[in-house]
Amino acid sequence: MHRVVVLALSEAIGYDLNIPPQVFGAASKDGHGLYDVRICGMDDEPVHFTYGYSARLEHGPEALAEADTVIVPGTRIEGPRKRGVLEPPLADALARIRPGTRVMSICTGAFVLAAAGLLDGRRATTHWAHAADFRVLYPNVDLDENVLFVDDGDVLTSAGLSAGVDLCLHVIRSDHGSAVANQAARYCVVPPWRDGGQSQYIDRPLPSPEDGSTAATRAWALEHLGEPLDLDTLAQHARMSVRTFSRRFRAETGLSARTWLNQQRVLHARHLLETTNLPVERVAADSGLGSAASLRQHLNAAIGVSPLAYRRTFARS
Template sequence: MKPHRVVVLALDGVIAMELGFPSRFLAHRSLLQGWPEAPEGHPPYDVRLVTVGNRPVRTSAGFDAAPTHSVEELRTADTVIVCGFNDHPVLLTGELPADLRTTLDLVPPDARWVSICTGAFVLAAYGLLDGRRATTHWMHAAEFRAFFPQVDLDPDVLFVDHGDVLTSAGNAAGIDVLLHLVRNDLGPHLANQVARGCVVAPVRSGGQAQFIQRPVPDRLNGGLTPVRDWAATHLADEITLDAVARRAAMSVRTFTRRFREETGQTFGQWLTAARIERAKELLETTDLGVESVAQRCGFGTSAAFRAQFRAGTGLAPAAYRSTFSRAA
């Protein structure tokens, strides 16, 4: 059984950390030791690094990375991995430079594609994500949507798997998608062995939502800023749409329209987001119990708090605190 050929495509500005992930996780010695189907000494994956034009590329860390093989290796690739990058034309324009498009054309039609972080911009610009759900680093979600409206972007998840095309979120989510590949290709036992050897979680709970900072949308000098400021300081209270409309001296209908114009959200959406942000702050910086956090943030019951917090972050409050707590 011949090794599965993985060709990693590094572009100028490649994220240095991500560049090492494929070799680290797909060529780990745990796989070499635990793959009985392979001839002795042959790992299940053959990982090769290529670049456009076979040129060294400058990494995000400032050093150059040289390809290990010719770009022609793409012609025989079983899986192609596009690592994330900074300051590349496709990230700035949403369009592929001619030499990059020509390079991608070398890949056989039955190859599997994987992107890490902003590598999804390349897959989308090449047309591989049209009409499909995909993800990328949450910080680039706005540009991605503007460039590729034909793609169903989900910026909250760690990765999306369509079988032939996989996209993953920022940086460390590359680890998640690579372990997912091992799990699907070779089984959970080997994936767990690799994870233990690299001292990472075999499967992470939650998604990007737990990391995204979601400041409550506002506009400088917006007409309803005083109302939002008041609500933000009274999150523990019961706040109704009628009450805030009266405070703004507007009808509910006018207030609802004006609020959406200023924030892009309904008042209910804004209020829930503000309460979740406050809850995250309390979970990170205090040892208050879930019931107390729920009351201080206006969720009413701990059950309602848990449900809405999980919906907003992808994690239960206790799991969020264990991950992000800064309390002494």
């Protein structure tokens, strides 16, 4: 199995640390787990957490040398967080990671990757509340604190806390397809998909009692993706003016209605490519993307592959 090693650094953020084993541990196919997840520390000492407890781990830094993916969760470790440096024990631990290993961070784990020089010249993110400090310490990183996660190939970073769930599901989806990722999300009782470009901070995720919500219209749209849907149609279904609907939609989702609709159509197309033998033209039509050429363009923009290549990789046998 693909081995994921989570590096716990005192003081560790317990929520962040438990996301990878929970989410990757839920990924399976034909009843078999797809990831071997291990948590390690820098030494044999207990790892301290931010809310008054500690834990002794089964694995030390030697586990990093056997990892296919290394994840650094949120941490308050002094060197990377305050001075922009790696202390020798941490530098020695990170030096064990093999070239070509996929490296990820959740929340302030990005400070550690940046201190190691892994983010220089790259686009990355971290929790929005720590963005100012991050920029001062690591000016060579192209930081975007307005997104949930950034996939930069072999190095991936996420915003704080639950954005780590989105990043892990994104990786599962990239490794094994939408069906496996959706199954893992269902087991964890979390939304199966939030796009990495979605805003970290949504002003009003829930409408006030006197306001209308766009939730019913979003649910309706998901059942009618193959039909012509535009902003006027969605606003009419919600019984709102276009201006009011657009404002409330963005307040509740962090996205414009058009961006959200395109994402849902691409997701549905991916599901059809994985689970059916429908011709590409039919997949494009049923998902509302129009033509095979349009589907190819959208899929290429989203994940960098053609529909046929995606089907060959992820279609169920």
